[in-house]
Each structure stands twice: as structure tokens, then as C-alpha cells.
């Protein structure tokens with residue numbers, strides 16, 4: 001017994017984690033299977049698009065602006081060690097569109113959207129609104145989950161595109177005003193070294209992260225425990241799961257996209 | 261006709277239903293009485309498939325209530341939840357007209373709104389209530405909106421979970437009368453949960469008493485007053501002494 005104790009201490013969370021991943025995968029498959037089958041709820045979809053896309057713009061814009069600026073300072077300082085200050089514009093651009101734009105955008109949306117979806121659906125669950133939907137011949141997966149997941153999958157790449165541009169602009173502001181770059185040269189360097197796939201890969205990442213964020217919000221909301229405490233736990237779990245999955249997926253996608 | 265055979269349901273160690281047998285004939289009003297926490301709401305949810313029974317059989321008009329049979333059943337069904345369960349993101353009238361705004365019963369918005377306002381009037385709510393949000397209403401008003409939503413699409417089967425709890429006596433009377441009307445006029449099959457004996461006498465054709473996870477007694481309303489069953493006697497007279505313990 002005691003000899004096996006270390007294994008059970010390790011084994012239990014691993015098994016629990018795998019079971020959770022399995023349940024999430026089933027939930028994801030179910031969501032996708034409902035995507036193509038009517039009835040559709042366009043109004044819910046548009047409302048979710050506004051909530052997730054439009055209202056996340058300020059947060060994403062601010063984070064990108066500051067990150068782009070900081071990135072320019074860091075690369076300048078780092079580049080100065082081997083007299084490569086000139087790489088600032090291109091590295092800022094590549095770093096933003098490939099990595100920081102999608103990841104930071106995804107994480108900010110996770111904080112804002114996974115939590116609010118989990119809290120909203122969780123509250124609906126504990127106040128029997130989900131049960132009420134069923135008695136009104138409305139499938140909660142189609143009415144609640146599908147519109148949110150679809151909206152996030154479309155909205156986050158758009159947010160990433162905006163974030164990329166603002167991040168590059170933040171780098172430009174710092175580059176021109178603090179580091180003494182010539183405005184025209186800065187823009188030319190940014191353009192010349194940036195490839196279409198750099199941008200596109202970041203947008204694909206954004207779509208994957210959007211899917212993850214809304215899926216986690218819906219999954220934890222639908223499986224919320226009872227009472228205010230249950231909703232609180234569901235909200236926390238949704239944000240944590242979304243953030244971890246975003247970072248893990250980001251690594252996997254980066255391997256897939258760029259390691260060939 | 262709704263028929264339950266040996267329904268059992270436990271939540272962990274809490275064995276709530278321990279073999280429930282019950283038949284609800286079509287077009288009749290069945291009232292389920294029993295102390296709070298005895299599993300009355302769970303029983304209704306088992307019939308709806310919202311809670312999966314551990315064992316037992318549920319049939320509706322002779323058909324086993326599996327997924328497709330249940331969809332057909334729900335298409336002509338309405339339910340008032342114990343807590344109202346209104347959608348707080350939608351204004352009152354869209355709650356009431358929920359079924360009329362989407363799906364197979366969809367109709368023009370203006371018409372759906374008119375029907376909603378008419379149903380609100382039937383549960384004693386003013387037309388002005390239509391544009392408020394559920395959070396702006398008192399508990400009793402929310403309950404009545406829930407009732408209006410349950411009857412909006414003229415269902416053939418209706419479940420009411422404690423329809424008069426939280427209402428003043430006059431409003432409770434109005435609601436009792438309305439439920440009676442729905443059953444007699446529309447010929448609907450109704451299952452109502454209540455603790456309110458006035459309500460039982462006003463709306464029941466048949467009564468079933470749930471206690472200790474099983475139906476302890478069932479019969480016509482006239483028989484209820486006469487029965488010597490100690491559970492029923494204690495319950496309808498609200499006595500502290502008897503076979504039903506006050507601690508549960």
C-alpha cells in the first residue's frame with residue numbers, strides 16, 4: 001500500500017486531468033456537430049459577436065499598444081549589444097503578428113469573455129433557465145453554446161489583426177520618438193521583412209484561441225455547481241482552463257506552422 | 261396519459277425517489293403534495309428528462325419517453341418552474357412569447373407580442389409589465405410571468421411547480437382559477453406541485469401524496485378528505501404529530 005502511495009498521488013490528478021480533457025473534447029465535438037444543423041439563432045450570434053468582438057477592442061488595443069512599445073525598447077537594448085539596432089522595426093513586427101498579438105489577444109479575451117460566458121451560463125444553470133430552455137423545445141447547445149463559440153472564433157482573429165496593427169504602431173511611436181528612427185525607414189523596414197504567412201499564422205492562432213475561450217466559458221458554465229459558489233468556481237475554472245489551453249495550443253501551433 | 265413505473269433516483273447517498281409509481285390520466289389535473297425536500301420537483305424533472313432516473317420506466321401515451329418521443333412531448337408542453345426560471349436577458353414579453361418568436365411555432369413579432377400581453381393579463385399583470393426585465397419584478401410577479409410563459413403556446417400538457425407559493429391570497433385565488441380553467445377549457449393534462457391546501461381543493465381532480473421517496477396515497481380529490489390514511493390526514497390538517505417527522 002505505502003509503496004504504491006507515490007504512484008496514486010501522481011496518478012489521481014493525471015487520470016482526473018485526462019478525464020476532464022476527454023469531457024471537454026466530447027463537448028467540443030458536440031458543439032461542432034450542432035454548427036451545421038438547424039435551427040440557427042442569428043440574433044444570439046450577432047449579440048455574442050458584439051460582446052466578444054466589439055467590446056473587447058479597447059482592452060486588446062491598449063495591451064497591444066504598450067506591448068509594442070516595450071518590445072521596441074527591449075529589442076533596441078538587446079540589438080545594441082551586437083550593433084544590430086536596425087532590426088527593431090522588423091523584429092517588432094514579426095514578434096507582434098506571429099506571437100504576441102494572438103497570445104496576448106487570446107489571454108485578454110480569456111479574462112474578459114471566458115469569465116463572463118461562464119458566469120452568465122452558470123447563473124442560467126443554477127436558476128433553472130437552462131432547464132426552462134429545454135421545456136421550451138430549445139436546445140441549450142444550439143441556443144447558447146454554438147452562437148458564442150462561432151462568434152468568438154470569428155471575432156478573435158479580427159481582434160488580433162487590430163492588435164497587430166496597434167502593436168506595430170506602438171513600436172513605431174517608441175522607435176521614432178525615443179530611439180531616433182527615421183519614420184519612413186521604420187515603416188519601410190516593417191513592410192519589407194513581414195511575410196503574409198507571418199500575419200496569417202497569427203490569425204489562425206487567433207481563431208483557435210477564440211474557439212477555446214468561448215468553449216471553456218460554455219463548458220464550465222453548463223457544468224456549474226449549485227448556488228453562487230458553484231458559479232464562482234465555474235468562472236475561475238473557465239479562465240484558468242482557457243489560459244492554459246491557449247498557451248499549450250500556441251506552442252503546438254507554432255511547432256506545426258514553423259518547425260518544418 | 262403519463263405513466264411512471266418504479267422510478268428511483270439518488271443524488272450520492274441521498275436516495276430521493278425510491279420506487280415511484282404513478283399514473284396521470286389525460287385531460288385530468290393531478291396534484292402532488294408532500295413535504296418540502298421530498299423530491300416532488302425531481303419527479304417532474306425525471307419526466308422531462310432534465311434529471312435522469314437511476315431506474316424505472318416513464319411512458320407518455322404508451323410510448324417510452326426516449327429522446328425523440330420526448331421532443332414530440334415537449335413540443336406541446338409548458339412548465340412553470342418553482343423559481344420562475346425567467347430568462348433575465350430578455351424583457352418580460354419576450355419571455356412569455358419565447359416559443360412564438362422562434363422554432364416551429366414562430367409568428368410575426370407584433371402578433372407574438374399581442375399574445376404575450378394577453379397572457380400577462382390572464383395572470384393579472386398589466387401591459388406595462390411587458391417591457392420590464394425580470395430583475396425589475398417582485399418574486400410573485402416573476403412567478404406569474406413564468407405561468408404566462410408556460411401557457412403561451414396553449415400546451416396540451418402542463419406542469420406547475422408550486423404555482424401559488426409567494427403570492428398573496430387574492431392572487432393565489434386568481435391563479436388557482438386560471439389553472440382550473442386551463443384544464444377544463446383547453447382539456448390539458450396538468451401536474452401541479454403544491455403545499456397549499458386551498459390550491460389543492462381548487463385545482464385537483466386527483467391527488468398523490470409523495471413521502472419517503474414513494475407515493476403513499478393517491479385518489480380523487482373527494483376521497484382525500486375522507487381517507488383515513490395517516491400521512492394524508494397529517495398533511496392536510498397541518499399537524500405536528502403523526503407519521504411524518506418534522507425533521508428532514
Ligand SMILES: Nc1ncnc2c1ncn2[C@@H]1O[C@H](COP(=O)(O)OP(=O)(O)O)[C@@H](O)[C@H]1O
Nearest residue numbers: 271274276294295296297298299300301302303
Ligand atoms: N441537482 C441536484 N443535485 C443534488 N441533489 C439534488 C438535486 N436536485 C435535488 N436534489 C435533492 O433532492 C431532494 C429533493 O429536492 P426537490 O425535488 O427540489 O424537493 P421538493 O419536493 O421540495 O420539490 C433534496 O434533498 C435536494 O437536496
Ligand SMILES: [Mg+2]
Nearest residue numbers: 300301342421
Ligand atoms: Mg420543489
